Amino acid sequence: MMKMSKRLHPLYIAIAFIEHIKNNILPFVFVFIVNRHLLFTYWWATLLAGGVVALFAFFTWKEFRYEVTETEVRLYKGILKKEKRFIQRNRIQSIQLDQPFVFRILRLARLRIDTASSGTDAEIDLSGISLKEAHHLKDTLKLSGSQPEIREKSPERTMKVSVKQLALAAAFSGNFGYIFAALGFLYQYIDTYINRWVKTAYEEVIHQSMLGLFVLVAVIVVLAYLLSIVLYVIRFGGFTVERYDHYLHIKYGLLNKKSLTIPFHKIQAVTIEEGLVRRLFGWSSVSLNVVTSDLKEKVYLHPFIQQKEISALMNVYVPHYEYIKCPRNTAIQYAWYPLLLPLLLFAAAGIGISFWKSMFVWIIAMLCLAYVLIHWLGYRQGGLMMNDVFVSIRSQFLTRKTTIIRRKKIEEIEVFAGTFLWKKGYRKIKIATMGTSGSYKSGYFPFEIWHPIFLQATSSKKA
Template identity: 30%
Template sequence: MFEAKRLHPAAILFNLIKTVREFLFAIIIGFITFRDDSLLYFVLITSGFLIIFIAASILTWYRYSYRIEDDELRIEYGVFIRKKRYISKNRIQSIDLTSGVIHRIFGLTKVQIETAGTGTSAEASLSAVTLAEGEALREELKTGGTKQTYDENTTDEPAEQTKPSTTISFKRLFIAGTTSGSVGVIFALAAAGFSELEQFIPDSFYDNTLEWAIGLGIVILIVMGIVALLLLWLLGIAGTMIKYGNFTITKSDDELFITRGLLEKKQLTIPLKRIQAVGIQENIIRQPLGHVTVFAEIAGGSMDKGEDFSSILFPIMKRDEVEVFLETFLPDYAGIQHELTPLPKRARKFYIFRTSILFLALTVASGFLIPQFIWIPLVLLAGSIVLGIMRHRDGGFYRNGEQLTIRHRSFSRNTIMMYHKRIQAFEKKQHKLQVQQQLATMRLSIIGRMGTGTHFAIKDLEESHTDELADWYSYRD
């Protein structure tokens, strides 16, 4: 790979799409502003800019080259100002391959290279290379070998057989979709989209539709609402299955490889040394069914990876399968789950107060202003009290040598397992009421995305327990 290479010509299309997306907001504003008398001028100006964008995309592709030389990935780019970027193999932390719909049509992939110092974006990103070339680059940059040749038919069967691997079944994937709780997210996105499109709907059409809906009656409107929620639920199932379809995790030496996605296929690399903590998440729907999601908090990375930092190690499994999974893929974290030390009973009133105070105020206000609808905040108040009780009941910790397990709940119950060496900061906080009740809040910090902190807090611990953990963190026990 000493000879400089260009990206696949399809990179021109990706460059053009990226440029148009950056100017999309301005294009929409221009269309809204000039859609009446000056629409022709708007079309002519937009066409001129489009020609410029196409020319710039072609020049950007032509002036971009890469090669591997002297244990470095060397990239040269820039149309008017030439830039050179040298990335040593020793600095590379992970190499991810992503194939969107257009990539898969042409048999291509996108290569993203992360280093220890990666910031808001990947250290290097090759937007379009052949899949065989992308896999060869990954192997070359990982192993450092320069004498072995690769092609798309290269296999190493004995090595593959020794690598533990597991794949999610269709049944489990369907359960993950039905219990994901993504209906609320999709509803919020749909509402936001409608609010943006509302300005393009003629007032007469909008008014007539509203009058027609009111005339249907309350029963029919309720039925239509249920049907809409059902459709959103089905969309949530489809979204989960598309995102995590063909999910496979494989362990190889000191790395985990995750492949997932039906439309956009992603191949993620997670170095074991960058895992700061391992978590088990149980949302309110899955917890009674005994299903959990296993994830890891990863140090470093870029904003390009989005939710992958925290990375989902497995979308859904039975709780009693977690230990076997950890023994196979993360043996350092196996066997560190134990019965936790619970929160003191006198802390329950603080949890209930924090979750219910807002709805209590709404209930009082409704009683004075709109008493006929007071049942709505009363229902919400009852739910908030139950949530407060659940948060108190689920909170706790367990310490064993260098290992610490903590558990807390927002809406989902999260169990976090970590080691002493991964904890970057420990904080104890108390307000006046906590001092009187001999309680304290513990806050732990580990390295998270982009080198910033990821924080975990357990409120209203026994003060003596918080002090013991503080001594353990400071090596004074």
């Protein structure tokens, strides 16, 4: 039975107004920089532009409607250009509910519904829906493809990651993105509030010694490192995984709350990542490859877990998968082959810099040596294997990644090599699935390893 068409919450008008202003503010900024008096002289034009944007936001809200039937989700939108979109419920791959900080204050949410054809944009994006309605829709849609009469009231198993574990995950992540974000925050704070004091302190330190400068830099780096841990904990705080009969429910976030509902049969692959620092202490992270338009977010099953506990974790929370240790079986004697082009580039850079500052040639040489060493150590960790149900592929540069894929989830398998290695029968292999990070490659592998796997995987796809 068809449900009545519904609109987003009326507060969406204000959200859309702010969004339109944000997306079209550059011309006003340009005028303000070039001749700010124009904005004050023609203030009425600024008000008129704001009124047009407000009117556009109102009609965007008015013309946006959605409805859910027993088999479809229907979307109607558009002012000048009308659009109708009907999505079969059994095609839904994942449902994500986000609550940015402002939305939490207003009791609103953003519900994104992704299908196999979703790219960078969700197939259906309901931004500015009431929180109550968002939960109702998610509960209605998350059992699509399963037995509708079964309504699971409480999860079968629940796993919570403590603040201590998240802090350790951040401390051992080796993720410089958070450190750079923290450095940016510190720079803004210093530049805004304590710039004069820092300038005075800096001048005094420089007058004292280079040791003092080193200490100052070290203090800033340590502060950035500690702040990066805080940012990580804020981002993933309250990390909880709930397992139901047919799906997983993952939620996290202290300021911006996120929750993702994933049917078991929609999980494309499971990846175990061992960072450079983490693997020294036996720690890993486990993530899921699912179809989601949120390309910035990795879907973690567990952000920080002992390697010996991964098998038990997967048995409980992703029972359709099993942990398979991948052997190291790349062709070690050809580890040098992928280095030819990088070595040529390093050599060209060294020759070019030698005409300018010969002392920098040593820096290029050290970078080249480090790259060769990292590549060689990573290449020899590569591996590939397949059994009746799964394919396991492993690669490493700095982070070692082992991905386990159900054979029926493989969308494409490709082998490739340069002319020299092609004639000798060695191949790199690339396996693709649906999802945000659905491409995995490793190699080179000898003929007796890659060829049987390639044949069996392609024949099972045809079958």
